[in-house]
Amino acid sequence: MGATARSRRHMVNLNQIVAVVDDDESVCRAIKRLLHSVGIAAETFSSGGEFLDTLAAIPSYRPACVILDVQMPGISGLEVQRQLAPTGLPVIVITAHDELSTRQTALASGAVAYLRKPLNGAILIKAVEMAIGGTLRP
Template identity: 55%
Template sequence: MNNATRSVAVVDDEESVGRAIQRLLKSVGIDSDVYTSGEAFLEALAASAPHAPSCVVLDIQMPGINGIEVQRRLGGTGIKCIVITAHDDTRVREQAQAAGAVAYLRKPFDDSALIGAVHAVLGVP
């Protein structure tokens, strides 16, 4: 996991989506690490303590531990979540927002919306 104080983790079971988000973030000077499962991210987070990302871009629908469960497990860590999903569901949106998601974006999302959300979390003007 990245040791930078303003780092971003991208968690999406579709590797191509994770890499595309990583390239997008890199294009605006933001480093990120990509994980293809909630389990892989949580394991890396536990192994890298106390170095945690400032933000996680988190897919909701993943095999194994889904995004809502990852978000629940992050409660109290101070890690901000930006939720992304291909299947917008009112109940899931409400759960994500109740758990503190700072943004909820439906795939395919506008690049500027994601960059804006990440910049807001990182405190970038």
């Protein structure tokens, strides 16, 4: 085994892509940069509808987890989460408007984490590690 193969074991599996669904482009960019800084690939979607359409159109597309904003135009994050439930995809819910009923609904529906914006980068990374099974540890 060469040096490259050895060091690759300490990296995330590149097939593990995190889907970031948020209508705020700056939030998408910031999360994508943050995840990239720790070796996690991310794809961004500007709406729940766009993300659900991609899942429906490309059956082989299966992100390792989904970071999902609650309040978006069109389909809300909680509705996207409800539609994702049968797939077993881990979901991390993010929101700028922390309401107890929303938090309870998201967690009762199986969210791995419920995080308030502005996001704490270290906490978000921890939540993503948990969601994808801790595969980031060397």
